Amino acid sequence: MAREERPAIVPEIICQEIVQWVSAYLDDHVGEDRKHQIAVHLPICAGCETYVKQIATVRDLVGALPQTVEQPFDLHRLRQAFRAKSRRPSSSD
Numbered sequence: 603m604a605r606e607e608r609p610a611i612v613p614e615i616i617c618q619e620i621v622q623w624v625s626a627y628l629d630d631h632v633g634e635d636r637k638h639q640i641a642v643h644l645p646i647c648a649g650c651e652t653y654v655k656q657i658a659t660v661r662d663l664v665g666a667l668p669q670t671v672e673q674p675f676d677l678h679r680l681r682q683a684f685r686a687k688s689r690r691p692s693s694s695d
């Protein structure tokens with residue numbers, strides 16, 4: 603009996619869809635089905651994998667910018683707030 607090896611069935615998703623959904627995918631705003639489709643597609647499509655990685659990197663950099671600017675102020679305020687809280691004067695304020 604001859605056995606025919608069938609390729610694993612992969613949900614069809616075209617590269618254009620990856621491009622369309624990459625932002626939502628990185629934001630985790632896609633449904634489980636879509637996420638699975640993308641997760642399955644990326645390892646078999648070097649182009650899309652690279653694309654998603656690039657977008658992720660750019661988003662990381664862009665997302666880090668405002669934080670870097672605001673961090674010193676936030677840290678200072680947080681530290682003050684923390685100190686005020688952890689001191690806990692015995693008298694109620």
Ligand SMILES: [Zn+2]
Pocket residue numbers: 616617620643647649650
């Ligand atoms: Zn692709």
